[in-house]
Amino acid sequence: MVNEFLKYLKKECGITKDANVLLxxxxxxxxxxxxxxxxxxxxxxxxxxxxxxLRGAEADLDAKFVENxxxxxxTPFYIKSFDTKKYANKKGISTQMAARDLRYQWFxxxxxxxxxxHIATAHHIDDSIETIIFNLTKGTGIAGLRGILPLxxxxxxxxxxxxxxEIVDYALKNNLKWREDSSxxxx
Numbered sequence: 001m002v003n004e005f006l007k008y009l010k011k012e013c014g015i016t017k018d019a020n021v022l023l024x025x026x027x028x029x030x031x032x033x034x035x036x037x038x039x040x041x042x043x044x045x046x047x048x049x050x051x052x053x054l055r056g057a058e059a060d061l062d063a064k065f066v067e068n069x070x071x072x073x074x075t076p077f078y079i080k081s082f083d084t085k086k087y088a089n090k091k092g093i094s095t096q097m098a099a100r101d102l103r104y105q106w107f108x109x110x111x112x113x114x115x116x117x118h119i120a121t122a123h124h125i126d127d128s129i130e131t132i133i134f135n136l137t138k139g140t141g142i143a144g145l146r147g148i149l150p151l152x153x154x155x156x157x158x159x160x161x162x163x164x165x166e167i168v169d170y171a172l173k174n175n176l177k178w179r180e181d182s183s184x185x186x187x
Contacts, residue, residue, distance in 0.1 A: 001162065001170050005037045008161040012150040015118065020044040021156070022078075022107060022116040025069065027062040027179035030122035032069065033167050034159050036176055038120075039073040045120075046076035048110055050103040052084040054095065062179050076114070080106050111154060123157040124164055 009015040023038060025031040025047045038045045049066040051059050063079055070077035088098035107119045150160050159167070171178065 001166065002037060002040055004161055005158065006041060008150070009041075009043075009156075009158050012160070013118070013156040013158055014151055015043065015156065015158070017042065019117045020046075020115055021118045021120050022110055022114075023047050023120045024103070024107060024122070025049055025066050027065045027069075028122075029171050029176075029178040030124060030159060030164075030167055032176055032178040033171050034120065034122040035069055035073065036174065037158075039075075046070075046078065046110075046114065046116065047073070048078040048080075048107060050099070050106065051079065051081040052095075052099045052102070053081055054084055054099075065177075065179050078110055078114075082106075108154075116154075118154050118156045120156050120158055122159045124159045124162055124167060 015021065021038065021043055023031070023035055023045050025035050026049070035047060047066060047070040049063055051063050053059060055062075067077055067079065082099070082102045084095055084098050084102060087102060088095045091098060091101070093101070110116060111119060150157050162170075170176075
């Protein structure tokens with residue numbers, strides 16, 4: 001998987017050796033595998049973790065896990081807690097949309113303030129397929145049929161080359177630890 005990852009980074013995400021990438025890491029399996037793959041590469045990277053204060057002690061344990069991961073990889077670590085529900089109520093949007101707004105605002109601040117060239121999310125091919133299906137149910141045009149793009153401005157999705165099952169297989173083969181988010185079990 002490492003070779004495929006490096007090829008995908010270069011060809012589809014346009015990442016060169018002078019890149020300085022901010023990894024968005026939740027502590028879940030997808031972003032933990034992404035961080036591991038970056039640790040095996042020669043790219044400069046830092047890790048950012050958002051605590052949306054929606055899952056109490058579980059979210060705090062996720063934050064500690066990601067902080068330890070950054071320490072293990074000897075890379076800069078950034079963390080920020082948000083009052084997501086208050087922001088959602090103020091803006092009149094869903095909690096999910098509020099969390100998205102808050103994290104991307106913060107990631108862009110980190111990009112500017114710390115010299116990162118790109119922001120990396122751990123979306124994989126299954127996420128892209130899910131996006132296409134969602135867009136079809138909304139009645140999308142041609143643009144919605146392409147799913148998630150590997151490169152969009154400064155945001156890269158270096159895991160789009162693989163499936164969720166390949167990520168699980170890689171994590172197990174490499175004895176990686178990760179955190180399970182209980183909210184993923186619900187709609």
